Amino acid sequence: MSAKPELRALTSVRGIAALLVVFYHIRMSIAGLPQPLLEFFAKGYLAVDFFFLLSGFVIWLSYAQRLRDGGLAAIPTFLKRRVARIWPLHLFVLAGGVALALLLAATGRHDANEFPFAQLPLHIFLLQNWGFTQGLSWNDPAWSISAELGAYLLFPLLAVAIDWRRIPGWAIIAAIVALALLLASVMAMGGAQTLGEDIARFGLLRCLIEFAAGNALCALWLRWRERPMVPAVAASLLALLCFAAWAAGMPETLAVPLAFAASLLALALTSGRRGNPLEGRTLHWLGEISYAVYLGHYLLWTAFKLAFVSDVGAVPPALIALYMAMVIVSAAMLYHWIERPAQRWINGLAPARRREPVARDAALPR
Numbered sequence: 001m002s003a004k005p006e007l008r009a010l011t012s013v014r015g016i017a018a019l020l021v022v023f024y025h026i027r028m029s030i031a032g033l034p035q036p037l038l039e040f041f042a043k044g045y046l047a048v049d050f051f052f053l054l055s056g057f058v059i060w061l062s063y064a065q066r067l068r069d070g071g072l073a074a075i076p077t078f079l080k081r082r083v084a085r086i087w088p089l090h091l092f093v094l095a096g097g098v099a100l101a102l103l104l105a106a107t108g109r110h111d112a113n114e115f116p117f118a119q120l121p122l123h124i125f126l127l128q129n130w131g132f133t134q135g136l137s138w139n140d141p142a143w144s145i146s147a148e149l150g151a152y153l154l155f156p157l158l159a160v161a162i163d164w165r166r167i168p169g170w171a172i173i174a175a176i177v178a179l180a181l182l183l184a185s186v187m188a189m190g191g192a193q194t195l196g197e198d199i200a201r202f203g204l205l206r207c208l209i210e211f212a213a214g215n216a217l218c219a220l221w222l223r224w225r226e227r228p229m230v231p232a233v234a235a236s237l238l239a240l241l242c243f244a245a246w247a248a249g250m251p252e253t254l255a256v257p258l259a260f261a262a263s264l265l266a267l268a269l270t271s272g273r274r275g276n277p278l279e280g281r282t283l284h285w286l287g288e289i290s291y292a293v294y295l296g297h298y299l300l301w302t303a304f305k306l307a308f309v310s311d312v313g314a315v316p317p318a319l320i321a322l323y324m325a326m327v328i329v330s331a332a333m334l335y336h337w338i339e340r341p342a343q344r345w346i347n348g349l350a351p352a353r354r355r356e357p358v359a360r361d362a363a364l365p366r
Contacts, residue, residue, distance in 0.1 A: 009271035009278035010054060010264075015286030017047035018293040021141065022327060026301055031314040045196040046252075048144050050260045052207045055148060056214020057221070057264060059155060064215070067159040075156045081347060082152040086145050086291075087126065088342030089334060093295045094123055097138050100303055113137065129203045136199060141298050143199055147207035154208060155215075164219030172220055176213050176261055183209045184254035194252045213261055221268045232269035238262040292331035292339055300330060 024044025027033065033041075059082075067074050101115035116137050122128040123138050129146035136143055164172060187195070187202055195206060224231040239262035246255035270276060277283070286293075304323050309315050315323075 007058075007268055007271040008284050009267050009276055010058070011287035012278040012280070012283035013267060013287070014051070014054065015283060015288075015290040015293070017050050018290035019286075020044040020047040021294060022297045022324070025140075025298055026315075026320070026323070029305075029309075029315045030320055031316050046256055046260075049195055049206070049210055049257060050264065051144065052148075052151075052210035053214040053217065053257070053260055053264050055151065056211035057218045057268065058214075059152075059211075060159070060215040060218040061222075063155070064159040064218075067156050068163070071160075078156065079152065080349070082149075084343045084346035086148060088346065089292060089295055089339045090126065090139075090142055090145055091124065092334070092338050092342075093139055093299060094142070097299050100299060129200065131200075131204070133200055139295065139299055141294055143203055144207065145295070147204045148211075150204050151207055151211040155211075158212060158215060162215070164216060165222075167219070169220065169223065172216050176216050177258065179209050179213045179216075180254055180257045180261070183257060184251055187253045188251065192253065195256060210257060213257065214264070217261055217265050217268075220265060224269060228269035232266050235262045235266035235269065239266060286328075289328075289331040289335040292334035293327060296330055296334055297327045300327060 020041070021044050023041040024047075027038055027041040027044070063078055067078060070077075097115065098120070101117070104111070104115070113135075114137055119128065119133055119137060122132055123142065126142070126146045126149045128137075129143040130150065167175075183206060186205060187197070190198065190202065192198055192202060199206075220231070239259050242250075242255050242259035242262060246252060246259065267278070272279070301323065304326065305315075308319055308322070
């Protein structure tokens with residue numbers, strides 16, 4: 001099977017979304033941040049929902065047919081590739097968190113809630129967000145990687161049980177809406193009004209449902225990509241309508257997944273078109289290192305504040321610029337020196353008799 005083409009615009013958007021998560025985590029410490037920007041960055045946690053949809057889209061594109069063709073024998077290779085994609089960098093960054101926690105303990109500043117050593121085995125094996133803990137700890141953003149692992153374990157069943165090619169387009173759209181309604185209903189019954197509430201309880205479900213919706217979105221793209229303009233315009237208008245409905249009072253837990261689903265479909269349908277600013281080299285490179293940005297920035301911010309900041313509530317713009325530069329430089333180093341070499345090494349272990357080309361993917365987190 002030939003490798004699937006990379007949708008460069010989706011890679012670029014992933015990089016932008018990773019930066020939104022960074023600003024979400026540091027927003028309260030930025031001195032002089034205008035209120036509109038503060039409110040905008042306060043919704044940065046929603047970038048993770050876009051990541052989940054994007055991950056489902058790209059994993060379906062890259063692996064669904066392989067799993068259907070290969071059956072049970074293809075599952076170990078799929079899981080090996082996904083573990084190679086997410087686990088080595090997570091483990092490396094977590095080791096940095098352990099070193100930081102030990103340093104804080106040595107200086108009498110260890111926070112047992114932020115760095116609970118008893119929970120460390122769960123974090124090592126990416127099980128921390130499967131209902132075993134009551135909140136986020138260690139490297140907070142890694143909760144979504146824990147949830148992604150759950151989605152990867154479920155995916156072979158989805159790929160074999162659901163052949164979206166045999167389902168009418170209207171039924172696929174109805175399935176996406178039904179998944180969004182299911183997520184909103186479950187979170188409402190649990191008392192959550194936003195997607196970012198009670199991640200320890202709802203995070204895994206949030207990932208699984210949005211990941212499955214991403215699978216369905218890929219099926220729509222596959223059938224519409226040859227004549228993309230009309231569905232791209234329709235998807236764009238639908239996204240705007242959903243965002244407007246959110247502003248008018250529709251629950252975030254329903255409006256945002258639907259708006260992001262429509263946006264992702266529109267972006268995929270227009271990817272590769274001449275003049276698309278998301279096709280540029282710089283944004284694409286940012287997307288390439290976005291997994292390292294996403295995983296590395298949180299603990300780096302903790303260390304940065306300890307080293308450079310005396311008043312964590314008012315960090316001047318110059319120091320914020322320094323921190324952001326450190327995020328980008330460290331992410332590039334992690335990508336080239338840890339993430340990619342480890343991925344190649346694991347993928348090369350016990351190779352199957354028949355090698356398959358590795359598809360370039362835009363999944364989160366990359």
